[in-house]
Amino acid sequence: MRTRNGNNTVFLVTALALAALAAFLWIFSAAKGREYRAEAAVTAVPTATVHAVNLVSAAAALSAAETPSPAGTGAADAPMYVTPAPAAFAAAETPAPTASPAPTAVYLASGSAGEGVRTLQQRLRELGFLEGEADGQFGKATKAAVVLFQKQHGLDADGIVGEKTWTTLFGDSAHAMETTPTPAPFHGVAESVPILVNRQHPVGSDWVPEHLVYIADVIPSSVAVLADSKAQGVSEAVYALKTMLEAAIADGVGHWKIREAYRTYDAQKRIFNNYVNKYLEDGRSRSSAISATRQTVADPGTSEHHTGLAFDLNATNTSDAFVDTAQYVWLVRHCWEYGFIIRYTDEKEDVTGFLGEEWHYRYVGVEHARKMHETGMCLEEYLEWLGAAE
Numbered sequence: 001m002r003t004r005n006g007n008n009t010v011f012l013v014t015a016l017a018l019a020a021l022a023a024f025l026w027i028f029s030a031a032k033g034r035e036y037r038a039e040a041a042v043t044a045v046p047t048a049t050v051h052a053v054n055l056v057s058a059a060a061a062l063s064a065a066e067t068p069s070p071a072g073t074g075a076a077d078a079p080m081y082v083t084p085a086p087a088a089f090a091a092a093e094t095p096a097p098t099a100s101p102a103p104t105a106v107y108l109a110s111g112s113a114g115e116g117v118r119t120l121q122q123r124l125r126e127l128g129f130l131e132g133e134a135d136g137q138f139g140k141a142t143k144a145a146v147v148l149f150q151k152q153h154g155l156d157a158d159g160i161v162g163e164k165t166w167t168t169l170f171g172d173s174a175h176a177m178e179t180t181p182t183p184a185p186f187h188g189v190a191e192s193v194p195i196l197v198n199r200q201h202p203v204g205s206d207w208v209p210e211h212l213v214y215i216a217d218v219i220p221s222s223v224a225v226l227a228d229s230k231a232q233g234v235s236e237a238v239y240a241l242k243t244m245l246e247a248a249i250a251d252g253v254g255h256w257k258i259r260e261a262y263r264t265y266d267a268q269k270r271i272f273n274n275y276v277n278k279y280l281e282d283g284r285s286r287s288s289a290i291s292a293t294r295q296t297v298a299d300p301g302t303s304e305h306h307t308g309l310a311f312d313l314n315a316t317n318t319s320d321a322f323v324d325t326a327q328y329v330w331l332v333r334h335c336w337e338y339g340f341i342i343r344y345t346d347e348k349e350d351v352t353g354f355l356g357e358e359w360h361y362r363y364v365g366v367e368h369a370r371k372m373h374e375t376g377m378c379l380e381e382y383l384e385w386l387g388a389a390e
Contacts, residue, residue: 108161112138120161123169124149128177152178194364195307196383199353202301205265209308211235215261218242223249224256225316231261234308237339237363241311244338253330259359260312263305272297295355304343309363323358331361336373339366348378 108117113136121134121142130145143159150157152175153168161169168174197203212232219226219242233241245256263271275297279289297303304310315327322328335342340363346356364372364379372382 106161106163106166108138108166109159110138110140110143117142120146120166120169123174127169127174148177193386194368194379194383195309196379197302197304197307198380199299199302202299203306205301207265207306209234209262209306212262212308213238215241215258219245219258224258227257227259228261231258232308233261233311234363237309237311240339240363244335244340247334247338248327248330251330253326255315255317256327257314257316258311259314260305261310262308263303265300265306268298268303268306269300272300294353296357298354304360304362310343311361311363312357312359313361314359328358335361336369337366339363339369341369341372341379343379345378348381351378351380 106116108120115136117138118134118136120138121130121136124130124142124145125132125134127149129149130142132141146161146165147157147159149155149169150159150165153173155165155168211234213235215231215233215238216226216229218235218238223242223245241258248254248256272293275293276286276289279292280286284292298305313327313331314322315325318325331340332342340361342358343360343362344352344354344357349355362379368382371377372379375382375385377385
C-alpha cells in the first residue's frame with residue numbers, strides 16, 4: 001500500500017509541473033504575439049501620417065524651446081537648446097512669396113488712340129498745353145503738346161508718353177504751361193565790329209547769317225514794296241531799314257522799293273554765271289567776260305548780300321536812274337543816322353574793287369556809320385583804321 005501510494009504521489013507532482021510549464025509557455029507566446037502585432041501596426045501607418053506626427057512634435061518642441069520657463073521654476077538655470085524646425089515644417093509655415101503682377105506699362109505715341117489718349121489730352125488741356133477737344137487720337141497737336149510739357153518739366157522731349165511722363169503729368173509737380181514771350185528783335189550787329197565780305201574776305205558756300213527774318217513780316221507794303229515777297233535780311237538790319245524808310249516818308253519822300261536783300265551762295269552763283277553768259281554772247285572771251293562781270297557782280301561767296309545786311313533800294317515813282325532821284329538825295333543826307341552806309345562809291349573804287357552803286361546800302365550800326373560819315377572812309381578803310389586804333 002505504501003509503495004502504491006508513493007508512486008501516485010510522484011505522478012501527481014509530475015503532472016502539476018508539466019501543467020505549469022504549459023501555462024507559462026502559452027502566456028509567453030501570447031505576449032510575443034501582441035508585440036509582433038504592435039510592430040506590424042506601426043509599420044502600416046502611412047508616411048504622410050508619420051510626417052504629420054513629426055511636424056506636431058517638432059512644433060511642440062520648438063514652442064517649448066522658444067517659450068522661457070516660468071520664473072521660480074529653476075529651469076532658467078539649466079542650459080536651453082533650441083531645436084531647429086525640420087525643413088518640412090519650415091516650408092509648411094513659410095509659404096513661397098507670390099510675385100506681384102507687373103504694373104501695366106504706359107506707352108502712348110503718335111498713332112495711339114482710345115481712352116488713354118483721351119485722358120492724356122484732357123490733362124494737357126487742364127494745364128494749358130493743348131487746345132481743342134480731347135478726341136482720343138494721338139496726332140501732331142497732341143505730340144507737340146507732350147513735347148512742350150516734357151521740355152517745361154525737365155523730361156526727355158521725345159513726344160512719347162512713357163511711365164515717367166505719365167507719372168509727372170498726373171503728379172504734384174505738374175504745373176501749367178509757362179508762356180514764353182515773343183522775343184524782341186535781335187540787337188547785336190551794331191554792338192560788334194562790322195563783318196567784311198569781299199574778294200579778299202570770302203565766306204563759305206555753307207555759311208548762313210543768323211537771325212534772318214522775312215522782310216514782308218517786318219516792313220508793310222505801305223512803306224516799301226518788295227521785288228521778291230520771300231526776301232530776307234538779318235533782323236536788326238531789317239528793323240533799322242523800316243525805321244529809316246518811315247522817317248523818309250515822314251519827310252515827304254516815299255515810293256520805296258527793295259530790289260535785293262539776302263542772297264544765298266547758289267543765288268550768287270546763278271547771277272554771276274548769267275552775267276558771264278551775256279558777255280560771252282557779245283563775243284567776248286571767257287576770261288574777258290569774267291573780268292567784266294567782276295566789275296559789278298561779286299564772285300559767289302564774296303557778295304555783301306550774303307551777309308543779310310545789304311539792301312538794294314529803288315524808287316517806284318520814276319524811271320530815272322536812282323542817283324537822280326529824291327530818294328537817293330535823302331539817303332545821302334540821312335542814311336548814316338540809321339546805321340547805313342553807301343557801300344560802293346566811285347571815289348572808293350580802287351579800295352572796294354567795285355564801281356559805284358548808289359542803290360546799295362549796307363547796315364553797320366549807327367555808331368560805325370556816324371564815324372565813317374564823318375571821316376569819309378569806306379568800310380575797308382574804316383576797319384583797317386579801327387584795327388590800328390585798337
